[in-house]
Amino acid sequence: MYSLSEDYDTLRTLDNNQLRQAIRTSKYEGHTAGLAAGFLQANVIILPEKYALDFMRYCQRNPKPCPLVGVSETGSPLMHTLGSDIDIRSDVPHYSVYRNGEMSETVTNISNLWADDFVAFAMGCSFTFEDALVRAGIPIWHIQNNKVVPMYRSSIDTCEAGPFGGKMVVTLRAIPADRVDEAIEISRRYPMAHGAPVHIGDPSLIGLDDLSKPDWGDSPAPVGDSIPVFWACGVTPQNAIIRAKLPITISHTPGCMLITDIDDQAEVTVFGNKSPNYS
């Protein structure tokens, strides 16, 4: 059993397959930030097929918060387009189970809940563009201080589809004023990881009056002379499923992502996608 605080250095030496194996066997049940470097991590939503077409429409209409990187066959827990051996029933460190729009339990394995009509959706996550920002030397406070990025329910409406809609959840990163343009340009290169920011500057314009109290994640340091920059967040669909009040929906617990076999720099997030002499 690994602990994030005690075994972080060991966990960081595990590759994507080793880490996923540790998660599958419940030896690791924590956050995945900074782990399995170089591989795409994903937000997860699992729901009955009856709602799957509308949920795919919702993702298509809201590609910044919900960039779809993989969809299972109906009833199959194997995410074969995201890796050679990914079982969505066991390979997420922590799951949140929602019933009729309320979170009813968190578990580390959903084999006993899996149903023949379930469809699993994986959506890209901000770790991908954050790594690129850090590589460019742009300081990211929550990473430097080993905190979870602050997430807020904004006043920005998402585009509805069937029962899915509601406000967009956003993440905050305070960026030095002279690096903001670069941060926009870098993150826009990752459309499968939320892309460019959705708001820059005055938080009150997107309904946020007190940045010290995020809805999820850790409180940030005061923004100071930096510029508050907000990106769309993969927790948005969890907000949408609470609102939709489906009989059952299962998601990853924020921060505890699915580790895939996809290179996090890949243009196409499909496992085994290869052109003959160019990729």
Next chain:
Amino acid sequence: MYSLSEDYDTLRTLDNNQLRQAIRTSKYEGHTAGLAAGFLQANVIILPEKYALDFMRYCQRNPKPCPLVGVSETGSPLMHTLGSDIDIRSDVPHYSVYRNGEMSETVTNISNLWADDFVAFAMGCSFTFEDALVRAGIPIWHIQNNKVVPMYRSSIDTCEAGPFGGKMVVTLRAIPADRVDEAIEISRRYPMAHGAPVHIGDPSLIGLDDLSKPDWGDSPAPVGDSIPVFWACGVTPQNAIIRAKLPITISHTPGCMLITDIDDQAEVTVFGNKSPNYS
């Protein structure tokens, strides 16, 4: 009634709404290359809802040939996420109707075929990245010579979903050797318009032995000293629906695209998508 050859200069003066109105009223029934400049044009597939979830999976798994830019509600012909007044029954210049996998007719209006269970899909098209290549001064032979880009059924397999699969259709552009890297970089910026190339160089590696005989479009000039560069093509899903042998499917006729209200430089292809002070 406009004719492409006689009224091209007049047609080019029409904005997206005027051109769509001319198409809706069957005053124009031709190709849309070079028209309604600055607005996203789209490939179209319409099929019964029964197959819609698998078709969306197919698009998600093959984002280069099938970059989804819009999906209608079931039974609604109004593509409200692509513009303020788009009726998919009348707003495509020419439609191809497929029955049981065979092309049965081409028509300019599908109002009499529309059914309550139809779902319409719009996919980005190469005009967007071609414009960017031309603006960068990269010579594109078929544009300079007013021809339709040559399209070929390659040997590259697409990733299957339900009844949908088959080979990828690709387009050819011969690019001067010293501009190939730039062409890759520019086109990769447009993930909603097929992105970076899928193959560069020897055509026989993707099953193409005679470039002078494309499966669709016009024959190209000999490649000469340039490098043959192949991009994924939005005709790929037409190939997939022929193979799937659905009772009915309707597509645009290659080259005769849907004109949308979306800025063709937009990161998010959703009409009215605006953040408070940043987009």
